[in-house]
Amino acid sequence: MLKLIKATFLGLIAMAFTASSYADITFVSWGGAYTASQQKAYVDTYISLNPDTKITVESYNGGLGEIKAQVEAGNVTWDVVDVLPDQAITGCDEGLFEKVDQSSFINDMVVAPVSDCVVPQIFWAYTAFYSKSAFPGKKPKNIKDFFNVEKFPGKRGIHTWGNALIEMALVADGVKAKNVYEVMNTPEGIDRAFAKLDTIKDHVVFWSAGSKPLELVSSGEVVMAIAYNGRIGAAILSEGKDFEYIWDATVLEQEYLVAIKGGKNTAEALDFMAHSSTAIANAEQAKYIPYGPMRKSSIAIIKKGEPWFIKYGGDIDVMPHMPTHPKVLKRAIIADPVWWADNGAEVNERYGVWKGN
Amino acid sequence: MNEATTGPILTTDGIPLKVSLQKSERKNKIRAFLLVVPLLFFILFTFLIPIGDMLLRSVDDSYINTVFPKTFEKYKKWDRQGLPSEELYETMFFEIKEGSGYSIGKATTRMNYAKSGWKSLLKKSKRKFKKIEEGPYKEQMIAFDKRWANMEYWKAIGVMVDPTTAGYYLNAIDLKYNADKEIIRQKENRRIYNKTWIKTFKVSFLVMFFCLILGYPISYLLATLPLKYSNLLMICVLLPFWTSLLVRTVAWMIMLQQKGVFNNLLVMSHIISNENRFALMYNQTATVIVMTQILLPFMVLPLYSVMKTISPNYMRAALNLGASPLHAFYKVYMPNSIPGVSAGCMLVFILAIGYYITPELVGGKDGQMIGNWIAYHLKTTLNWGLSAALGAILLGVLTVLYWVYNKLVGIENIKLG
Numbered sequence: 001m002l003k004l005i006k007a008t009f010l011g012l013i014a015m016a017f018t019a020s021s022y023a024d025i026t027f028v029s030w031g032g033a034y035t036a037s038q039q040k041a042y043v044d045t046y047i048s049l050n051p052d053t054k055i056t057v058e059s060y061n062g063g064l065g066e067i068k069a070q071v072e073a074g075n076v077t078w079d080v081v082d083v084l085p086d087q088a089i090t091g092c093d094e095g096l097f098e099k100v101d102q103s104s105f106i107n108d109m110v111v112a113p114v115s116d117c118v119v120p121q122i123f124w125a126y127t128a129f130y131s132k133s134a135f136p137g138k139k140p141k142n143i144k145d146f147f148n149v150e151k152f153p154g155k156r157g158i159h160t161w162g163n164a165l166i167e168m169a170l171v172a173d174g175v176k177a178k179n180v181y182e183v184m185n186t187p188e189g190i191d192r193a194f195a196k197l198d199t200i201k202d203h204v205v206f207w208s209a210g211s212k213p214l215e216l217v218s219s220g221e222v223v224m225a226i227a228y229n230g231r232i233g234a235a236i237l238s239e240g241k242d243f244e245y246i247w248d249a250t251v252l253e254q255e256y257l258v259a260i261k262g263g264k265n266t267a268e269a270l271d272f273m274a275h276s277s278t279a280i281a282n283a284e285q286a287k288y289i290p291y292g293p294m295r296k297s298s299i300a301i302i303k304k305g306e307p308w309f310i311k312y313g314g315d316i317d318v319m320p321h322m323p324t325h326p327k328v329l330k331r332a333i334i335a336d337p338v339w340w341a342d343n344g345a346e347v348n349e350r351y352g353v354w355k356g357n
Numbered sequence: 358m359n360e361a362t363t364g365p366i367l368t369t370d371g372i373p374l375k376v377s378l379q380k381s382e383r384k385n386k387i388r389a390f391l392l393v394v395p396l397l398f399f400i401l402f403t404f405l406i407p408i409g410d411m412l413l414r415s416v417d418d419s420y421i422n423t424v425f426p427k428t429f430e431k432y433k434k435w436d437r438q439g440l441p442s443e444e445l446y447e448t449m450f451f452e453i454k455e456g457s458g459y460s461i462g463k464a465t466t467r468m469n470y471a472k473s474g475w476k477s478l479l480k481k482s483k484r485k486f487k488k489i490e491e492g493p494y495k496e497q498m499i500a501f502d503k504r505w506a507n508m509e510y511w512k513a514i515g516v517m518v519d520p521t522t523a524g525y526y527l528n529a530i531d532l533k534y535n536a537d538k539e540i541i542r543q544k545e546n547r548r549i550y551n552k553t554w555i556k557t558f559k560v561s562f563l564v565m566f567f568c569l570i571l572g573y574p575i576s577y578l579l580a581t582l583p584l585k586y587s588n589l590l591m592i593c594v595l596l597p598f599w600t601s602l603l604v605r606t607v608a609w610m611i612m613l614q615q616k617g618v619f620n621n622l623l624v625m626s627h628i629i630s631n632e633n634r635f636a637l638m639y640n641q642t643a644t645v646i647v648m649t650q651i652l653l654p655f656m657v658l659p660l661y662s663v664m665k666t667i668s669p670n671y672m673r674a675a676l677n678l679g680a681s682p683l684h685a686f687y688k689v690y691m692p693n694s695i696p697g698v699s700a701g702c703m704l705v706f707i708l709a710i711g712y713y714i715t716p717e718l719v720g721g722k723d724g725q726m727i728g729n730w731i732a733y734h735l736k737t738t739l740n741w742g743l744s745a746a747l748g749a750i751l752l753g754v755l756t757v758l759y760w761v762y763n764k765l766v767g768i769e770n771i772k773l774g
Contacts, residue, residue, distance in 0.1 A: 206721035
């Protein structure tokens with residue numbers, strides 16, 4: 001009996017060693033429907049081309065904290081991470097990320113990539129929305145209506161940090177979308193944004209988890225909310241909710257992949273990133289979640305291929321749900337990661353004071 | 358008198374008994390020590406070293422001094438009246454131009470804490486300066502970005518020129534250094550931490566208080582009911598304890614929100630009108646309610662294990678001797694249960710004060726605690742110095758509370774069973 005146990009044990013150890021001779025990439029993203037879409041569009045397709053590679057998918061909550069800790073401790077366990085643009089800038093500047101070859105997509109981007117370390121993923125957006133049943137009569141049309149509690153009484157759901165809200169408040173106060181960052185560069189501009197936020201202060205419910213604004217609007221807890229557009233789209237497309245977007249002062253954020261410096265599978269990680277940033281792969285992701293690809297040619301592929309979104313019982317056009325739809329882009333703001341990298345801490349502390357008062 | 362009593366006592370093989378005893382004891386001591394070595398290492402590596410590292414980081418500002426040593430040297434001589442001289446501009450120019458990309462990158466993150474905007478200014482400058490071949494540098498720098506002529510940026514360097522700093526601690530209590538290293542108050546619209554500290558202690562105290570109020574009777578029942586019933590009750594206490602924290606938190610959201618179960622019941626039974634629903638979720642009230650429920654088992658378990666050891670005979674004796682039930686409880690039962698109360702309160706308070714995920718989810722408007730800001734600076738702004746200072750203050754406050762508690766009640770009176 002003892003012999004048997006010993007043999008099994010040794011066998012297991014041997015197996016562990018043989019297994020580890022294959023490349024095992026750890027891919028870290030935000031979880032939920034977003035990661036599920038990446039799994040289908042990137043991970044599964046990569047594995048089918050490279051059956052020897054194993055990709056472990058993990059979730060994290062954003063921020064560079066864990067990555068910096070791993071690099072500083074010299075124990076890097078993550079290979080590829082999905083990051084926000086301001087993190088992409090800081091991480092690349094501080095030498096936490098590998099530089100990548102951007103020649104294949106650099107001329108095919110809606111906006112220029114924020115640093116030398118990134119490959120493109122998608123645009124997602126902070127978007128205001130409401131439930132049609134909450135407004136049987138007149139319906140809110142723009143961000144001014146979102147900030148007008150007299151015309152449209154009821155609570156609003158907004159997030160617990162200041163990003164995008166400053167921009168939206170300024171547009172609601174009459175600033176043109178394209179001039180928002182000019183105004184935000186002056187102290188008076190920020191005061192103006194907070195003054196506008198004051199007008200809805202007593203009618204606000206704060207959320208911090210991405211699924212929450214949808215629940216808040218569904219349950220009637222609030223009449224309108226700001227949410228990630230992909231979540232709203234998924235609720236409409238997959239769950240048949242009667243939500244309606246307010247495509248005004250939509251704040252577009254970029255999303256990139258980076259490779260962590262000092263990872264054990266850097267070559268494979270870079271190969272996986274190259275695979276996950278091709279025009280066709282980026283377009284593929286939009287079959288599962290309505291976020292807008294950052295590559296122009298991906299958008300062309302989707303337009304040609306409509307109905308693109310894969311839905312149980314019949315596919316559906318995805319372009320009307322995209323934050324990069326030309327009609328939306330006209331009235332949208334592309335968030336400036338450089339401004340937020342400079343001023344994020346200060347504005348968010350001020351936002352904390354404002355929120356608690 | 359014979360020799361044996363005057364000289365040292367010898368063992369049979371002629372060695373003094375004392376030495377022989379010491380020898381055998383030493384063996385035992387080494388063996389005992391070896392047994393605890395793994396624990397010692399564990400504590401050293403998972404507790405003492407990280408805490409030491411945290412304390413170091415909270416005062417360490419040496420990195421930035423290795424990036425701009427010459428600039429900072431010259432800076433100290435600047436009179437802070439009017440813009441610095443060409444010489445200072447030139448020194449900074451070359452340290453930016455010739456510094457390695459990554460070290461400048463890290464420096465920008467640090468400098469941005471002192472003045473928002475340094476980050477993009479340095480990054481832009483690093484790229485641009487490659488193309489500037491000859492002086493005078495001051496004019497060219499200002500022409501390239503007018504922020505180089507902004508006194509605020511130059512003044513902000515003043516807080517970074519020393520390799521150790523109390524600046525992070527000052528920030529953690531809404532103070533800061535000005536350019537001359539005098540301590541001044543933070544701008545009014547950024548004074549967030551003092552308020553958060555007070556809130557953190559208030560919420561933790563309230564949670565501890567409500568846990569005690571709710572936990573004491575339950576524990577009493579658990580300890581005194583016949584085994585058949587008390588087992589069932591124990592399961593009722595432990596089941597939520599074993600349920601995921603997130604599940605419980607989300608369940609509370611559904612219960613307490615304005616269109617939630619609790620408010621709906623009140624409206625349906627006409628206790629409140631539809632317009633006046635209670636705001637019980639996404640504020641401080643929510644944080645207190647949910648944390649109380651989550652931490653209740655940490656109060657009940659120590660209370661129960663202490664109460665279990667209190668013999669029912671004491672109460673019977675007191676009643677027999679003529680005390681009223683209330684008096685007997687107050688004079689006999691309660692003093693005996695104090696060690697459990699102490700243990701429970703300490704446990705709940707200490708756990709509550711560092712709580713993070715529950716306040717994040719249900720805190721909304723004003724229910725966030727200091728832990729949420731520590732996480733924010735750790736993850737988003739990478740201002741680990743400030744995170745460390747906030748953490749160190751938390752540690753310090755707990756140590757002081759522990760000391761006060763020891764003076765008042767005595768640590769030996771804590772009992773977990």
